[in-house]
Amino acid sequence: MSAESLVAEARSQVDDVDLGPVHAWKRANPGGLAVGTMPIYVPRPLIEAVGALPVAIFGGGDQVDIIRGDSYFQSYICHIPRSTLELALGGRLDCLDAMIFPSICDVIRNLGGMWRLLFPEKLSVYLDLPQTFDLAVGGRFFAHELHRIASLLEAAGARPLNDEALVAAIRVENVRRAALERVDALRRAEPWRAPASEVYLLARLGGLLPAAEHTRWLEDYLTAAQGRAARPVDNVRVVLVGAFCEQPPLGLLRTLEKAGCDIIEDDLQLGLRTIEGPIDLREGEDPVFSLARSWIERGGATASRYIGDDEKGRALVERVRTLGADGVVFAAASFCDPALLDQPMQEAALARAKIPYTTLKFAENTGQFQVVREQAGAFSDAVKLWGIA
Amino acid sequence: MSQNQQAHLRVAKEPSQERQKRMIGDHFDRLASVADGTCDEKVVYTFVPGNLTELIGAFGMLPVLPEINALQSGMRQQSAGYIAEAEKSGHSEDVCTYVKCDLGMLKSGNVGPTGTRLPRPDLLLLSYTGCFTFMKWFELLREEYKCPVVMLHVPYQPDGVVTPAMRKYIVDQLETVVIPAMERIAGKKLDRDALSERLARSAQAEDDLVAVWESARHRPSPIDGYFGGVYYIGPIFSAFRGTEDAVAYYCELRAEVEGRIARGEGPTTPDGRLDDQRHRIVVEGPPNWTSFNEFWRMFSREHAVVVSSTYTRVGGLYDHGFRHDPKNPIETLADYCLGCYTNLGLPTRIDYIEQTIRTYEADGFLINSVKSCNSFSAGQLLILRELEKRTGVPGGFIESDLVDPRYFAKANIDNRLQSYFQMLDARRLRHAA
Ligand code: SF4
Ligand code: SF4
Numbered sequence: 173m174s175a176e177s178l179v180a181e182a183r184s185q186v187d188d189v190d191l192g193p194v195h196a197w198k199r200a201n202p203g204g205l206a207v208g209t210m211p212i213y214v215p216r217p218l219i220e221a222v223g224a225l226p227v228a229i230f231g232g233g234d235q236v237d238i239i240r241g242d243s244y245f246q247s248y249i250c251h252i253p254r255s256t257l258e259l260a261l262g263g264r265l266d267c268l269d270a271m272i273f274p275s276i277c278d279v280i281r282n283l284g285g286m287w288r289l290l291f292p293e294k295l296s297v298y299l300d301l302p303q304t305f306d307l308a309v310g311g312r313f314f315a316h317e318l319h320r321i322a323s324l325l326e327a328a329g330a331r332p333l334n335d336e337a338l339v340a341a342i343r344v345e346n347v348r349r350a351a352l353e354r355v356d357a358l359r360r361a362e363p364w365r366a367p368a369s370e371v372y373l374l375a376r377l378g379g380l381l382p383a384a385e386h387t388r389w390l391e392d393y394l395t396a397a398q399g400r401a402a403r404p405v406d407n408v409r410v411v412l413v414g415a416f417c418e419q420p421p422l423g424l425l426r427t428l429e430k431a432g433c434d435i436i437e438d439d440l441q442l443g444l445r446t447i448e449g450p451i452d453l454r455e456g457e458d459p460v461f462s463l464a465r466s467w468i469e470r471g472g473a474t475a476s477r478y479i480g481d482d483e484k485g486r487a488l489v490e491r492v493r494t495l496g497a498d499g500v501v502f503a504a505a506s507f508c509d510p511a512l513l514d515q516p517m518q519e520a521a522l523a524r525a526k527i528p529y530t531t532l533k534f535a536e537n538t539g540q541f542q543v544v545r546e547q548a549g550a551f552s553d554a555v556k557l558w559g560i561a
Numbered sequence: 562m563s564q565n566q567q568a569h570l571r572v573a574k575e576p577s578q579e580r581q582k583r584m585i586g587d588h589f590d591r592l593a594s595v596a597d598g599t600c601d602e603k604v605v606y607t608f609v610p611g612n613l614t615e616l617i618g619a620f621g622m623l624p625v626l627p628e629i630n631a632l633q634s635g636m637r638q639q640s641a642g643y644i645a646e647a648e649k650s651g652h653s654e655d656v657c658t659y660v661k662c663d664l665g666m667l668k669s670g671n672v673g674p675t676g677t678r679l680p681r682p683d684l685l686l687l688s689y690t691g692c693f694t695f696m697k698w699f700e701l702l703r704e705e706y707k708c709p710v711v712m713l714h715v716p717y718q719p720d721g722v723v724t725p726a727m728r729k730y731i732v733d734q735l736e737t738v739v740i741p742a743m744e745r746i747a748g749k750k751l752d753r754d755a756l757s758e759r760l761a762r763s764a765q766a767e768d769d770l771v772a773v774w775e776s777a778r779h780r781p782s783p784i785d786g787y788f789g790g791v792y793y794i795g796p797i798f799s800a801f802r803g804t805e806d807a808v809a810y811y812c813e814l815r816a817e818v819e820g821r822i823a824r825g826e827g828p829t830t831p832d833g834r835l836d837d838q839r840h841r842i843v844v845e846g847p848p849n850w851t852s853f854n855e856f857w858r859m860f861s862r863e864h865a866v867v868v869s870s871t872y873t874r875v876g877g878l879y880d881h882g883f884r885h886d887p888k889n890p891i892e893t894l895a896d897y898c899l900g901c902y903t904n905l906g907l908p909t910r911i912d913y914i915e916q917t918i919r920t921y922e923a924d925g926f927l928i929n930s931v932k933s934c935n936s937f938s939a940g941q942l943l944i945l946r947e948l949e950k951r952t953g954v955p956g957g958f959i960e961s962d963l964v965d966p967r968y969f970a971k972a973n974i975d976n977r978l979q980s981y982f983q984m985l986d987a988r989r990l991r992h993a994a
Contacts, residue, residue, distance in 0.1 A: 248932045282939040285907025298719035313730040512653040513697035
């Protein structure tokens with residue numbers, strides 16, 4: 173299949189607010205649980221290891237009209253909880269047997285509580301991601317959390333967790349991660365062959381599929397994109413930063429590209445990229461603890477994670493330099509506490525390092541991109557001409 | 562009521578109020594002497610929910626609570642300028658205004674609520690309890706002060722249940738991270754006996770505070786559990802829990818409240834004493850600080866007394882029996898942090914408010930949804946529906962902000978409250994008929 177056809181198919185699945193791929197999986201796996209996971213990070217191998225399908229939920233994007241969802245949230249709360257509730261109240265998430273709400277912000281946290289009240293027949297789980305990064309303290313607490321979640325899933329009908337299944341799931345996850353990294357590497361080296369708007373769709377598709385199936389998609393895309401007849405374009409190379417939970421509309425990414433920005437790295441799909449590198453399995457170690465350890469030791473710097481004694485923004489500055497990026501585009505969801513509170517510190521670090529940046533705001537259902545086009549165009553021209561913004 | 566009658570009813574400050582004023586003044590004087598170098602006590606910045614005041618006190622260190630400074634700036638009409646200052650330097654209009662008010666105050670010379678300068682922190686004690694913003698707030702302050710930060714991650718209670726794993730996680734952090742960090746800053750080991758003594762005093766003050774809260778069961782209620790309540794929680798939620806001063810304050814306050822019960826008196830409001838109480842209201846959500854008295858008047862003018870509020874539980878929920886336990890000093894600190902109101906799952910919050918409405922025989926409940934605070938506000942529309950469904954008591958909903966005057970739409974809020982109280986009146990008449 174051509175890269176274009178793969179991307180078109182990925183898009184139709186990602187845009188399917190009725191969760192067609194999940195229904196298909198359930199038909200092929202009778203009795204298997206589908207477990208919704210809210211952004212940003214829930215360890216997917218744990219869910220696959222109990223024979224369930226982790227389903228990353230990102231609200232309704234620009235695909236749904238919000239009617240009921242708005243009556244549950246004030247105007248000054250971001251968009252993703254209202255569109256997620258809209259989908260659920262309309263029955264579109266009925267195929268999910270459980271939902272997991274990780275501790276990334278107070279909105280997702282409280283949405284988890286609302287879920288318990290609105291959908292009492294469904295399992296609703298809160299996952300407290302530790303913010304203390306000492307293995308013996310935070311690691312142990314997290315491992316306990318993960319065991320607890322596995323038990324809750326078991327009580328809801330999933331298979332009991334066992335070491336072999338989890339080790340196997342982690343190995344499959346690591347293969348997927350390696351494939352995703354190869355796609356990312358192509359995007360960094362030759363963004364005209366693998367533009368960010370395509371890589372985004374391919375990555376996001378992984379939130380709806382078992383890791384092994386996703387890997388096949390990534391491999392197919394990689395082959396197709398490498399063989400594509402495409403010519404280099406003289407764009408600026410940017411890193412897109414938003415600590416993304418709520419996802420921007422695809423139109424925003426395409427607008428940035430059209431305005432002359434090659435997005436060579438982004439933090440759109442943090443669920444697959446929060447842990448940097450493979451999940452390291454150790455002989456004789458409880459694999460649940462290995463999962464916990466990967467969060468403690470390899471969790472990347474993002475807004476919903478406490479940055480202990482490290483300097484704020486250091487990781488971003490280093491990344492920009494390592495990648496040879498020309499600048500950074502910040503795009504935060506409106507009313508997003510993590511992204512918006514973090515941004516001034518990241519901006520300050522970039523300013524100290526003399527790295528150009530520009531800032532945008534969006535909502536998942538933003539439909540007009542004229543301002544983005546102008547702003548990004550001006551940014552890319554300024555960077556190209558003078559190396560500044 | 563005429564102006565003269567109002568003035569007549571306006572009573573002199575009670576001794577507990579004078580005492581609190583003295584306590585706060587002395588505390589800020591001590592802080593000022595650290596700031597000007599005449600005293601070398603160590604200073605710890607921390608948050609109200611999950612504050613470890615007894616621990617800080619046991620090390621002889623002085624706490625500073627940026628939320629309290631922000632709300633005081635709001636009351637003194639300085640927050641608008643501070644927020645503008647922070648927004649000018651790149652902070653989003655969408656985020657919590659406490660943070661921006663604090664950063665603006667810092668940029669404007671760090672002059673505290675009593676007009677004296679605040680010292681720089683020796684330690685930022687990030688008690689990460691019930692609010693995501695806390696984490697970012699102290700990351701931002703660390704950028705400014707370049708001082709050590711110690712994180713105490715308090716797990717959330719989604720089911721209203723404290724598990725042994727949660728408690729152990731906090732105890733482990735206290736023992737292996739927090740206390741050693743404080744020992745390094747203080748230059749001495751923790752005196753656990755001194756800590757226990759403080760915790761015993763905390764429990765004593767907590768008993769008296771609960772008696773004050775529960776006095777609102779009486780008719781007329783001798784207290785206002787929201788507007789008056791924020792003054793009552795001042796000492797225990799800030800720098801004084803575990804001190805002799807706090808014990809004396811709460812003992813005095815309790816006696817005053819009991820006196821009011823004996824005399825059949827209501828609380829003092831900005832318009833005088835409110836003996837004739839037509840509405841008994843429970844309030845969920847923080848108050849607005851920039852128009853605090855005007856906001857209060859919107860209630861008292863309508864003869865509405867607030868019999869209980871959730872905001873007065875952000876620094877600890879003592880109604881259900883929790884008291885600091887001097888025999889288990891570290892575990893009790895863990896339990897305290899876990900139980901703060903915003904650390905409770907939404908279903909538990911609803912259960913709590915429902916129970917409060919019943920206990921205090923409220924005839925209405927009101928949600929003041931503040932733009933700043935996702936921790937409180939996300940989900941409040943569902944809280945409204947659930948409570949109405951469960952109790953049959955009508956709820957009101959208004960929107961404002963903590964310290965950003967741009968979001969206190971006075972006429973709009975006043976209209977809404979008037980309609981709400983009229984609706985309660987009409988309902989009462991219907992029931993009486
Ligand atoms: S968009 Fe931001 S504030 Fe909203 S739910 Fe996601 S992380 Fe939380
Ligand atoms: S978000 Fe709410 S709880 Fe957190 S600091 Fe702001 S006002 Fe306080």
